[in-house]
Amino acid sequence: MKALIDRILKDGKCYPGGILKVDKFINHQMDPNLMKDIAVEFIRRFASTKVNKILTIEASGIAPAIMMGFLMNLPVVFAKKKKPNTLDNMLATKVTSFTKQRDYDVVISRDYLCPDDHVIFIDDFLAYGNAAKGIIDLCKQSGATLEGMGFIIEKAFQDGGQYLREQGVRVESLAIIESLENCEIKIKNA
């Protein structure tokens, strides 16, 4: 997605350890028009998919997911990190965070992820795929069908994308980072 790639090259920042910071336009300050364009691109890429719900995970997945749900007129559910004390009837799974170097629980209510659901999962980053693995587990527990996973940015030099594709998951990433070596952003086909 050219507008996104251009924006990453313009406003993204590299940090040692393979960290790409996009908090000027995606995950701290957000550009709502870019989020709308991202949602349109996900809709285009998943055009052949029958879906009745958009699934995401707090916090940075919410903006692109709500835009997608709005444009498609579909409900959006966000999985929560850690157990809120007012959520009953929930499914839970354990996830390890790459950036935060800790484990956390990801939970979702059975009321909003059901055997009849056909969902697309949307998130900002695909790195080692730990959150994605947690979502796959929650979908399995609930009986919902995971139709695909859409990521704004995939880091191809970490193994989440390979793992998900090997599992037969349909993965669509709008910008694929090949390398962040020497703090230089190299994007596939860019």
Added chain:
Amino acid sequence: MKALIDRILKDGKCYPGGILKVDKFINHQMDPNLMKDIAVEFIRRFASTKVNKILTIEASGIAPAIMMGFLMNLPVVFAKKKKPNTLDNMLATKVTSFTKQRDYDVVISRDYLCPDDHVIFIDDFLAYGNAAKGIIDLCKQSGATLEGMGFIIEKAFQDGGQYLREQGVRVESLAIIESLENCEIKIKNA
């Protein structure tokens, strides 16, 4: 806001201890069309306000805030709960959660909340106003002007709204809950 009040009466659930659960349409599963209508209503209520940025806090404020930013063509910044290790140059404040019964840090980068900014803060709930107080503190630290605070739901029987209005903050709440006694939802002017 009638559509919101009707929806709360239809799909909201009361729990002992003054807890109102709206996770069918606001803060777990989200209705994107309702979020758009909520954004339009905030825009209407803050029509006389000059604003260059929408401010919110993760996670449930993000959906209405991004809709508002999209419709107004303004950037949206979400304050983060707890210190991410890739955020530099940040402002921090301590907040106590009503539902989660614990303290957490709320942080925002100085890069995205600046002395020139005129912001409206958007969140899902106003109860004791603890998150709102944290946001006021972050605005003070940054030098930004807080033009107003918009909440989807205010609990009038908790003292956050009174506190904020006494401080001279312009508060707009789209549904004001007068009481949840005996697990019955009583809404002002409904």
